[in-house]
Amino acid sequence: MFKDVTIGILGAGNIGEILIRGLLKAELVKTNQIIASDASQDRRAYVSNSYGVETLASNREIVERANLVILSVKPQNIDRVLDEIKDYSKPSQLFCSIIAGVPTSYISVSLHNQAAVVRVMPNTPALVLEGMSVICSGKNATEKDVARIKTIFNAVGKSVVAYDEELMDIVTGLSGSGPAFVFMFIEALSDAGVKLGLPRKTSNLLASQTVLGAAKMFLETGRHPSELKDLVATPGGTTFAGLRELERGNFRSTVMDAVEAATKRSRELGEKHR
Numbered sequence: 093m094f095k096d097v098t099i100g101i102l103g104a105g106n107i108g109e110i111l112i113r114g115l116l117k118a119e120l121v122k123t124n125q126i127i128a129s130d131a132s133q134d135r136r137a138y139v140s141n142s143y144g145v146e147t148l149a150s151n152r153e154i155v156e157r158a159n160l161v162i163l164s165v166k167p168q169n170i171d172r173v174l175d176e177i178k179d180y181s182k183p184s185q186l187f188c189s190i191i192a193g194v195p196t197s198y199i200s201v202s203l204h205n206q207a208a209v210v211r212v213m214p215n216t217p218a219l220v221l222e223g224m225s226v227i228c229s230g231k232n233a234t235e236k237d238v239a240r241i242k243t244i245f246n247a248v249g250k251s252v253v254a255y256d257e258e259l260m261d262i263v264t265g266l267s268g269s270g271p272a273f274v275f276m277f278i279e280a281l282s283d284a285g286v287k288l289g290l291p292r293k294t295s296n297l298l299a300s301q302t303v304l305g306a307a308k309m310f311l312e313t314g315r316h317p318s319e320l321k322d323l324v325a326t327p328g329g330t331t332f333a334g335l336r337e338l339e340r341g342n343f344r345s346t347v348m349d350a351v352e353a354a355t356k357r358s359r360e361l362g363e364k365h366r
Contacts, residue, residue, distance in 0.1 A: 181207045189209065196233075
């Protein structure tokens with residue numbers, strides 16, 4: 093549990109709410125240790141009523157009161173928010189940014205190079221506490237700071253540390269955008285079942301549990317994907333027939349191209365902040 097820490101969350105949207113829920117469920121903090129801001133009065137009321145935390149309209153007041161600040165605003169709003177809080181940051185504070193495409197150096201300069209800055213790329217399965225977050229240390233951040241942020245994001249899934257910030261755009265393309273690619277794959281599996289005669293509800297369950305089970309099998313066995321694939325694909329069997337069609341459609345290449353395109357777009361979005 094974090095003692096004597098006040099966590100301020102600038103932006104109580106989806107990810108902000110997920111972090112609040114994860115922190116409280118893991119009992120890392122008490123409700124009076126979290127304060128959150130949001131531009132929407134309705135959103136502030138919802139978060140406050142749902143989790144018992146204090147919500148405010150002022151980002152500046154959050155920064156004045158918190159010693160660990162999580163930047164969870166939309167990328168197009170970051171300049172306005174940094175301009176609002178820049179004169180209220182302190183050397184003793186730790187800032188954690190989960191804003192895609194914005195490097196730690198940009199935030200550090202905006203905060204007069206005072207506070208420690210750590211950057212995190214989470215993903216949406218954090219909603220069900222199965223997120224994958226990648227953490228990168230920025231200016232003035234210590235190993236203790238990184239460990240503290242790692243603890244926070246482990247409350248909503250798993251996390252790893254990247255020691256080169258240049259990798260964060262690739263992380264965005266792979267694990268940040270990756271859930272959408274997997275959802276499309278699940279949808280395609282289910283559509284195939286429906287096309288061939290299965291009820292939609294049954295087909296959805298078969299597709300989703302198959303993906304979940306395959307991922308868990310890979311994680312828990314530690315075996316190479318090709319080795320696990322061969323466990324399923326008996327010579328001359330049904331699976332080989334299906335795999336041949338995936339190869340005919342350039343399945344591997346298409347997935348790799350999708351990750352590469354998402355990575356490229358992440359770099360493009362961050363250009364103005366480099």
